[in-house]
Amino acid sequence: MKANTVYKRAHNQCLALLAGRPLGEWPCSEAELAGTLDVSRTTVRAVLAGLTETGITRAEGPRRALHRHPVPGDYFPDPQTETVAQVVERKFMQWVLHGDCRPGEVVHASELARLFGTSTTAVREFLTRFSQYGLLKRRENSGWIFAGVTPDFAAEIYEIREMFELRSAHRFVELDPASPAWAALDAIEAEHHRLLAEIDARYTDFSHLDERLHRLIHEASRNRFIRDFYDVIAMIFHYHYQWDKADEKERNRVALTEHLDYIAALRSRDLRLVDAKCRAHLRTARATLLRSLATGPLNGRTSNGPATPSG
Numbered sequence: 001m002k003a004n005t006v007y008k009r010a011h012n013q014c015l016a017l018l019a020g021r022p023l024g025e026w027p028c029s030e031a032e033l034a035g036t037l038d039v040s041r042t043t044v045r046a047v048l049a050g051l052t053e054t055g056i057t058r059a060e061g062p063r064r065a066l067h068r069h070p071v072p073g074d075y076f077p078d079p080q081t082e083t084v085a086q087v088v089e090r091k092f093m094q095w096v097l098h099g100d101c102r103p104g105e106v107v108h109a110s111e112l113a114r115l116f117g118t119s120t121t122a123v124r125e126f127l128t129r130f131s132q133y134g135l136l137k138r139r140e141n142s143g144w145i146f147a148g149v150t151p152d153f154a155a156e157i158y159e160i161r162e163m164f165e166l167r168s169a170h171r172f173v174e175l176d177p178a179s180p181a182w183a184a185l186d187a188i189e190a191e192h193h194r195l196l197a198e199i200d201a202r203y204t205d206f207s208h209l210d211e212r213l214h215r216l217i218h219e220a221s222r223n224r225f226i227r228d229f230y231d232v233i234a235m236i237f238h239y240h241y242q243w244d245k246a247d248e249k250e251r252n253r254v255a256l257t258e259h260l261d262y263i264a265a266l267r268s269r270d271l272r273l274v275d276a277k278c279r280a281h282l283r284t285a286r287a288t289l290l291r292s293l294a295t296g297p298l299n300g301r302t303s304n305g306p307a308t309p310s311g
Contacts, residue, residue, distance in 0.1 A: 009081040010037045011047050015070040016212075018056065020186025026057065026066045028180060036180040084118060088126045089231075091116040103148030107136065133157075133232050151293060158286045161233050162279065164226045165217065169278050172220035173269040181220060188213050189263050196256050199249060206252040213259055217266075251288060258284060 014037060018026075034044045048064070051057040054074060058067045082090070092112065109127060113120040127144050130136050134153065136144040175181050191209055195202055218230045258281040265277040 005081060005083060006039060007043055007046055008076040009083075010039045010043050011050060012075050012081055013037050014047050014051070015056075015074055016187050017180050017183045018051075018066055018187075019070050020183045020188075020190060021066055023066050023068070025060075026064050027178065028064075032180065084122045085126060088116060088118055088122050091118075092123075092126065092130075103146060105146050106139070107144045107146050108142070109144075130232075135232075149293060151290060154286070154289050154293060157233070158282070158289075160229065162282050164221070164229060165214065165282065166275060166278055167223075168218045168221040168226060169266065169274050170271060171222065172217050172266055173271065173274060175220060181216060184216055185263060185266065188216065189260065192256055192260055192263075196253065199253055199256075203249040203252045206255060210255065210259070213263075255281070255284065 014033070017036070030041050030044050030048070033048075034041050037044065037047075048057065052059070056066070056068055056070060056074065057064055059065075095112075095115070107127065109120050109124040112127075113123045116123065127136055131138055131144060135147055135149065137147055138144055172181065188209070195205060195209060214233070215230055218227055221227065258277070262274075262277040262281055265273040268274075
């Protein structure tokens with residue numbers, strides 16, 4: 001099951017890379033692709049075989065070529081690509097977002113495991129990792145206490161986020177022009193334009209696209225601590241700011257435009273421009289987070305129950 005999930009996730013990631021490439025020769029070695037997807041060469045070979053079977057790529061002598069671009073039906077559904085840890089993370093943050101967990105409340109791994117339909121061990125591992133950032137405090141006997149996100153905590157997390165993202169952005173512009181990361185950026189940029197064109201109906205899809213862009217940039221750091229830290233960034237920014245539903249469509253439209261400016265700056269390889277666009281976008285994200293903390297999850301409820309999270 002685990003290997004199947006790894007394969008499906010690598011398959012989808014590879015499709016995202018190919019979506020932004022021109023048709024024709026694809027000069028990417030198995031070793032390079034394995035490094036980009038962070039999987040073994042065995043998994044890469046399985047992915048490449050699958051791409052050939054579906055006609056996305058084909059062999060032209062000793063070389064490989066992109067024969068057609070991926071379509072939505074080529075991708076595995078998102079739930080099939082999640083690890084157990086990702087399932088626990090998503091369900092925990094949805095639980096918090098619904099207002100079922102408030103600052104000061106005791107959290108028990110066994111109760112969450114029953115609620116989430118996962119093992120107690122998986123929940124305990126998540127809570128232990130999450131507690132390292134100060135959002136959960138271990139009780140002396142058993143369980144954890146949920147500390148919540150305060151304005152002071154938000155200020156601290158923003159300061160570290162800016163530092164790490166600027167460093168990652170600098171490393172990104174240093175990548176070789178043939179690096180698969182640039183093709184991934186092409187695909188993400190194209191999706192930004194599509195989402196902007198369909199913003200009225202799809203504005204809630206922004207969170208997923210936002211995470212893909214920033215995670216791609218953080219991956220360029222090739223620093224395990226920076227990459228791991230992005231997990232807590234995603235949890236805090238992508239869930240907490242959804243508490244504030246006021247002007248959500250317009251806020252996401254602005255963020256999409258800021259992303260496109262940021263992407264253009266990365267392509268320019270002008271570090272001063274990259275810094276300016278990165279800082280401007282992160283300031284907007286910080287303001288949204290602080291506003292959401294003032295709103296709180298309970299203000300997102302309706303008379304029919306808790307608000308349903310998007311993303």
